[in-house]
Amino acid sequence: PLASNEPGRPWRLGVMGGTFDPIHHGHLVAGSEVAAKFGLDEVVFVPTGTPWQKKNRVVSPAEDRYLMTVIATASNPKFTVSRVDIxxxxxxxxxxxxxxxxxxxxxxxxxxxxTGADALASILTWHGADELFELAHFIGCSRPGVPLDERDISHLPADKVTLMEVPALAISSTDCRERVAEGLPIWYLVPDGIVQHINKRGLYRGGSSPEPKEP
Ligand code: ATP
Ligand code: MG
Structure with a gap:
């Protein structure tokens, strides 16, 4: 995709960053809903490298998180995956x-x-916060259990931030990992191919992460 439909109009690129350990239907619905509302041409999913906010737990190998993101987004022509953070x-x-x-x-x-609205509320604590609003528009998606409150973002520039409710999906990666560890199903919380990849690689079974894949 090199040009948008209307000549002269900039390409509208949604950026969904995340650990995606694993990617789930909450992420995918959020990307789809924001693309529809903002007329995005593409949504790029960007799995993190070393998640600096999650150093208190073992994160799966980047290649597994990348592969799961590719598997989950492959069927949507507007969804792509970037390795920049990895x-x-x-x-x-x-x-x-x-x-x-x-x-x-x-x-x-x-x-x-x-991003999730919860993460958006703390955006000014992010590294490089002063530059962020020059680089992108920010869309905060509401997530179940975290009520949307305009006051939470009143300290952010109004023309650079939009809050949006996405259909209430009470899905989180943490819950998916805990379910796998307890032997509970994650069918329909994540795409079928993600269930298969988690089983194939033995992810989330014990407390520790598997070794990175052999080439
Ligand atoms: P974890 O439970 O490990 O924190 P997570 O489910 O929050 O995982 P992340 O990879 O941390 O997933 O999230 C990536 C982005 O997606 C974040 O901006 C997060 O706020 C957002 N997000 C996560 N779950 C949902 C959901 N169910 N609906 C909408 N957005 C979500
Ligand atoms: Mg999270």
Whole structure:
């Protein structure tokens, strides 16, 4: 995809960053809903490298999280996956993700960063926060159990932030991992191919993460 439908209109690129350990239908519905509401041409899912906010738990190998993201998004023509965060050494910061995507895609691209509303409320604590709003528009999706409150984002620039309710999907990666560890099903919480990949690789079974895959 190199040009948008209307000549001269910038390519509208949704950016969904996440650990995706594993990717689930909450992520996919959020990407789809935001794409419809904002007329996005593409939504790129960007699995994190080292998740600096999640150092208190073992995160699955980046290649497993990348593969699961590819498997889950393959059937949607508007969904793509980027390796920028996986391939950048060091911790993953959203400001670097947005800069790398701008550098790759050129100036005729408008970025729409999609995030949970809970994460959005704490955005000013993110690394490089002062630059973030120059790089992208931010869309905060409501998530079940976290009520949407305009006051939570009143400290953010109004023209750069939009709150949006996505159909209430009480799905989280944490719950999916706990279900697998307890032997409970995750069918229909995640795409079928993700259930298969988790089984094939033995993810989330014990307390520890499997070794990275042999080439
Ligand atoms: P974990 O439970 O490990 O924190 P998660 O389910 O929150 O995982 P992440 O990979 O941390 O998944 O989330 C990536 C992005 O998707 C974040 O911006 C998060 O707020 C958002 N998100 C997560 N779950 C949902 C959901 N059910 N609906 C909408 N957005 C979601
Ligand atoms: Mg999360």
């Amino acid at each position: 391939e950048r050494p060091g911790d993953t910061y959203t400001v670097d993700t947005l800069k790398d995507l701008h550098a790759q895609r050129g100036t005729e691209t408008d970025l729409y960063f999609i």
